Amino acid sequence: MKKSLVLSLAVVGSLMFTACAADNSEGDPADTEANNNAAGEGNEESADDAEGDGDEEAAAPAGDQTLIFARGGDSVSLDYASVTDGESSRVTEQMFESLLSFEEDSFEIGPGLAEDWEMHDDGLRYVFTLREGVTFHDGTEFNAEAVKTNFERWADPDHEFHFGDEGYAYAVYGTQFGGFVGDEGHVIDEINVLGDYEVEFVLNNQLGSFLQNMGMSYFSMTSPAALEEYGPEINENPVGTGPFQFVSWSRDDSIVLEKYEDYWQEDLPKLDQVIFQVIPDNSARLTALRSGEIDIMDGLNPDDLEALEGEEGITTFERTTNNIGYLGFNGDKEPFDDPELRRALNHAIDKETLIELLYAGNAEPAKNLIPPDYLGYNDEIEPYEYDPELAQQMLEDAGYEGLEFDLWTMPVARPYMPDPERAAEVMQANFEDIGVTANIVSMEWATYLEQTEAGEHDVYMLGWSGTNGDPDYFFGNLLHSDAIPGGNRDFYRNDEVDELLDQAKVSIDEDERTELYMEAQEIIHEDAPMIPLVHSIPVLAGSDRVQNYVPHPSTSEPLTEVELSE
């Protein structure tokens, strides 16, 4: 009896104590300078805020420029070049800058850490003129040597900062620049420091996407002094030139960044602090937004979008589409090696209904692999219209009756496929309408990727998101025969297409590239290695206090200009 009595007393006591403590913090505004609103946030709201809508104001009074960005998963590393996940670059984008930068809502390149750049010798030599007076967060100066160190670190497995033995791998560098030092396809031959603020890249081969690559967040500049100081622990000690600098990281919870006072752009950034908060559950994240605990949330369920329309205090942001969701066929397996069958099945899918049901209208039906505003997008292509009767007729003509296959369904939601299971059900019904039986199968994600790469599947669902706005990133990874085994899970092999893609990849003439890609798309359309489903438009939601926030199609955008209004 005594024990439980003591325990109950202790709990009652601590509750009372909590209440008192909370009162104190509320009544004592001189707590801390920067975070004075923070203490007792929950209590302030409880005070008498019954309307519910005014919560945000109570949570963060005017003048406080701390933005909380909530997302579904944590960053893997803060060393951007050694990881590939979007959650990592979303954060590093705030702390690091590349030689070039993208327009705020497109992949149009402009000056970044380089003020000016010139191409020589038909694209075999590029000279960048760097911005002067830029410093890293550790106070050291940004110059041509720093550029050289960074690029050589990724390219050269023997470089002192490569950290290969510690498990570092620079996959994106390898994909974008044709491998590493010593590899046959490696494009960058040498990097020469011409002066303190002038650096030259000499290439072995032309590379159509070279300048585009220079804008990617994967190729940002880290302080060489920090690489020296932290060594392989650089992944937890990021030091760049960007608008915000690193404060703390508590894994699976939050990453705190603060304004870099010596940032080279006058009067920027406008925010004092940015916090990336992990909230794994989509509904919980929305609740946190509605209660005013966070300012922007990623990963809004399309279903919730309608409910948010017209809700006071909340606004939505659309990200320009930069992806493709598709249904692919395994071209190595019978009967999917028959293009006539693949074309017939292309007519079976009702993309409009899919978009209505699963994307709440926030998607465009796809007819090509690349998103519509990409270089070389072929708008002349006549899409395979939804026409079940035609599909059935075509199947009969080709002699496929009672066709049955496994429809591999992704186990995880992705921006291009927010609810794979329901999508599979919709398509299953579409197939049933033409007398085709699709059995939905699903497995865990890592297994799914491995098995589809190995060609175990019949028909599978997957998608792709762009990172540098270059069409080669889609075509080269998904439909070139070199990407077998790899991203080409359709096992699509067409020498003509390979040839066109190879030419387009190295060409530096935009018109020529456009033409080559246009032609490739015609052949691909005819061969129909996949059913292009949709280009989705990811939607984010946020408090209407958030100003100047423009989501970038690459999924990571600098929050330099963002501010919070009253």
Place this chain on the structure above:
Amino acid sequence: MFAYTIRRLLMLIPVLIGMSLITFSIIHLIPGNPALTILGQQATPAAVAQLEEQLGLNEPYFVQYTDYMLGLLQGDLGQSLRTNTAISGDIWPFLAATIELTIFAMVFAVIVGVNAGIISAWKQNSLFDYTAMIIALIGVSMPIFWLGLMQQWVFAQELGWLPAFGRANPRDPVETVTHFYLIDTLLSGRLDQFSIAFQHLILPGIALGTIPMAIIARMTRSSMLEVLRSDYIRTVQAKGIHQLSIVYRHGFKNAVIPVLTVVGLQTGTLLGGAILTETIFSWPGIGRYVFDAIGNRDYPVIQSGILIIATMFVFINLIVDLLYSFIDPRIKY
């Protein structure tokens, strides 16, 4: 009792070796390749092969296993394949988060569950008894994610009383020393932060404590009913001792052993990490840590995480066993 404790601790060794063998075999048997998940969908096969070699994943299983166990003997939990950081450094904050939440949830579960069970047994077939047992039945069968979402909706969104996510206010991070936020905030003398951290514990703590609470209530009730029917209780009643004292002092003391067993098992389970609660309330605990590692095939993290969870489970149950003889001197080891 000392010899018993030593014997139990020695038994831990084969248990852990067995655990590690099973974990190791299972994670290597399931398909999925860590190098592939690290490099992402767009990785080239050459890059995957190279990374596998770097990570030592193409060594024979036996070599990989002995390497891992040798490291473990030297107190090295290994390094995460995904983040390239030492697990021994990474794991503590997750563990502390889970322990803090578990303690809170169990304190809630024990106080409410034990008292509800005692009163139900005492006033058997009363309105209180029926209500409490119906609530307990609902509690046992409640889907935790649903309860959590409802709590968030009511208390965070509609009423705005309690925070919906995390362990502290992200705008005002806690200075961490022990990673137990209630202790850290007191150490830094921030009572305001202490209160915030406490508020963050309430919703997830109740969500997590609901099932154990219900189980404890039912166990306490049945155990108490048995004791209250026994002869010595009638004797005590005959002596005219106060009801409250009969029930709590004389009755409960003899009914506590099975309750304690349940409490121990439940605590052990919760310490293993409650993925649903941790996910809904964005609680950075050990469950999510290991769960994410499984998805990414981060072998060393899975192995070390499961070993630590298993060790804690064994320890909790050892403590419970030792408590038996403390509570009931008739039990001797």
